Amino acid sequence: MTRRIAVTVPVVAFLAASALFALARSGAGAPPSVGLIEKEFLFTPKDVVVGMGGVAFVVNNQGEIDHNFVLEASGGKTVAQIDTIAPGQTGRVTATLPPGIYTMYCSLPGHREAGMVATLRVGP
């Protein structure tokens, strides 16, 4: 399956079924941007890789009900979040991330268990 992911800076990422997701880095000093799609009850893509430093998350709710976005470090600490993203809306948040493995999910009750969770790997 190939899928186009919308991001703030113009970029097209091609995502194979379980492949790693790419990133974009603008030339103007803006942080790289990661585009994520939320819907009932999925997070796309499921696996994202970025370099360390600032990352802008652009989260688009393509579902029919409210969702939110939480980025959690491996120790369980929340490092970024977007409270509510209404259907059809896009939320944005920026975080500065040291290398490590992070979890991205929707924290509304049951949404994570139903599949709204993805992994972020921040490389050195």
Next chain:
Amino acid sequence: MRGEDLLDEQAYGQARTDQFVHAQAKAAGVSRRRFLEFIAAGAGVAAIGGLRPQVASAQAPSDLIVKPTPPEFFNELGSNREMRWEVMYSRGYVVPNELFFVRNHSRTARLDAATWRLRVEGSGVEEPREFTYDEILGLPSVSVMRFIECAGNGRSFFEASYGNKAQGGQWKLGAIGVAEWTGVPLREVLDRAGLRRSAQDVMPEGLDELKVRRPMPIAKALADDTLLVYAMNGQTLPMDHGFPLRVLVPGWIGVANIKWVGRIEVSEQPQFSAWNTESYVLVGPQYKRNPPAKGPALSLQNVKSAFELPWNGEVLAGRTLLRGRSWSGEGKISKVEVSLDREITWQTARLREPNIPRAWVRWDLDWDAQPGDYSLRARATDERGTRQPVIVPWNDQGYLYGAVVKHPVTVR
């Protein structure tokens, strides 16, 4: 600890917290204090509850709600539909099924009664078993009039009081309905699965995409009017309201009344889910964390009142009959007062039968309405003497707004 004392929500919450902390600390081989420090450091219930099998979401229908919800009957709030109170002015005691509010956590589950099963299992029963739809219909059943009300009913008024929106759907007062519910007392089903005397909690679970689930103490599960409902106002339970079977937990917050129930876990241990630890708990400056919950878990609804009038609508000048309804999760309503002049004076409304506990009472008041803008107020007192307050403490998720509401209306 299966005592009747746990019917009190605070006693229930505290007892379960104490048990939880004790058991977790013991299992981890640490002191109770050390465990509480660990919880305070941010470990959530997800780490404690373990993971459940994922819900199969293939071929999920795109329509969130099955029944028609025209704008003259309902306010649309995302995936939810709020009843417009003015439609009740010309109606009877119950809310007809087509007007009943809809609160879904995902989309209405479409289930086939022929293949549906109810599984009763867990450490609290000796003989775990399944029931077919026909087996449920063949058990002794009763009918009761009760309300079901979303815990967030009235949430939008937090913004009017505090200037900030609470999280969640911005309901006015239409996230409630009273119906005649027909079904099997939950205890009939639990008994047939060999309920143990040591059972503590009962957790019904829905077959919706999120498997919504929320526990109650055994004392509440065994109450006469805690039912497994298959009919609503004389009709087969509609899909949006939980077909083929839903739970009725009278007086308790809406989410406890699990729709599309497919499994009931009966446990000798305290039970927790995201719906009594992460949400449907009171989080705010006046509430303490209640491990593993973020705050005190809700159970009983509070006292509220609503006018059967359009919100910010118009009334023709002249003699008119103001009508409304009041309700309480604790019992019958004993008194309703109405103020037409911004709380300078209060008049006692006439209560109209029936006045059924944990349903509502209809009331009315003569009004010689003169042209102008009004802010109507109604405040009810229930049989325990609890009267609606002027303001309620803030909570982040906007639950239990039981204060007196200022209903704007213009007389022309």
